[in-house]
Amino acid sequence: MEKKVVSLEDRIPKLQHQRKQKTNRRLISFLSIFFLLILLVIYFQSSLSKVGSIKVEGNVHVDAKEIINLSEITTSSGFWNINTKNVQKSIEEHLQIKKATIEKKFPNQVVLVVNEYESMAYLEDQEAYRPILENGQVLKERTVNIPADAPVLIGWKKEEHIKEMMSELKKLSPSIFNSISEIHHTPDKTDPWLVHLYMNDGYEVMASVRTFSKKMNTYSKIVSQLDEDSKGIIHFEVGTYFESFTPLTTMEEDETINENER
Template sequence: MEKKVVSLEDRIPKLQQQRKQKTNRRLISFLSIFFLLILLVIYFQSPLSKVSSITVKGNVHVESEKIIEMSKITTSNGFWNINTTKTSQLIEEHLQIKQATVEKKFPNHIVLQVDEYDSIAYLEENGVYKPILENGQVLKDRTVKVPADAPVLINWNQEKDVNEMINELKKLSPSILNSISEIHHAPNKTDPWLVHLYMNDGYEVMASVRTFSKKMNTYTKIVSQLDENSKGIIHLEVGSYFESYTPIESKEEGDEAQDETEG
């Protein structure tokens, strides 16, 4: 079998073409990198590389301006220089912020997403109401006029007692927690943890902090078994019993007197 012989003259054009193509590819790659570097330099020198706007989401009680201030982000900051982890930690130093996340949105927008602690109760002091967060922190520098979203603690003078009460409130179902209007600390000789509750449905409850959540979680069941026209005090200190505002004997006597009058 004869081998095909390619002369050197025939091979040279092909080699030259291959070299030219290789050189062109290198030139294109070099020019692409060069122009990319130029664009990056222009970008970082332009206002586009700075933070243009900041949005705060998820806040209810803490003002957006305060959250932005705590983040230490301004429109003079470089967009890519912002440390999202460190910024989140700065925002979470606020007593009412449970968690914060920082999101960068190209080309230069920042989103601060926060999750606040809920107010689980309010502490009454000299006619003003101070929010108590679900983590037990009392916001002493913030007050509200008329609390409507959580129970009011009245006559609570010791921080440790407040913390005990808050720990019990956190164990309640949302429906029962929302049904409590006021919780008065009413210690006596037999029970230093006695509390007197005023409920939104018109009942009163006497209970002990030590067994509060366990017994109060049965409140709805207890009320469902009572005459809706008979209001009074539900005792949950040791056992469970109902004390009507109007004694049964008085009611019966009134009925008898009415019968005699009619007769």
């Protein structure tokens, strides 16, 4: 079988064309990198490399200016020099902010997204009511309207007591939490944590903050055992028993309700 022979004269134009293509590709790559570097230099020398705008989202109680001040970001800050972890930590030091995230949007916008602690109750304060956050922080804002969407704390003076109460309220089931109207702090010599509750269904409860959530989560089961027409006080201090508002007339009414766990 005869082999096809290609002369050197025929191969030279092809080699020259391939070398030219390779040289052109290198030149294009070099020029692309060169112009990209020029654009980067222009960008970092221009105002576009600085923060152009700062936006705050998710805030309800905390003022946006206060959050921006905590972030320490200004329009003089370098857009790419922002340390998001440090900014997040600074904002979350605020007692009313649970979580903060920092978003960078090209070319130079910064968005500070915050998640505040929710309002769980209200503190009665000189014929007005101040919201209490889930972490126990009492807000300065006041309303004269009686709150209907959360329990009202009455007679609470110390911050540590309020925080302990909020911690216990968070452990309640939603149905029991929503059935509480007022929580009065009524300490005595034997129990400085004693509370007196007024419920939306007409019952009252005496309990201790130290065992509050554990005892109160049995409230619905206790009430289901009582006569609907018999209102009174359910005691959760030590044992569990029911004290009727009306005088006892029969031996059956004089019986106490033992704890369900016994």
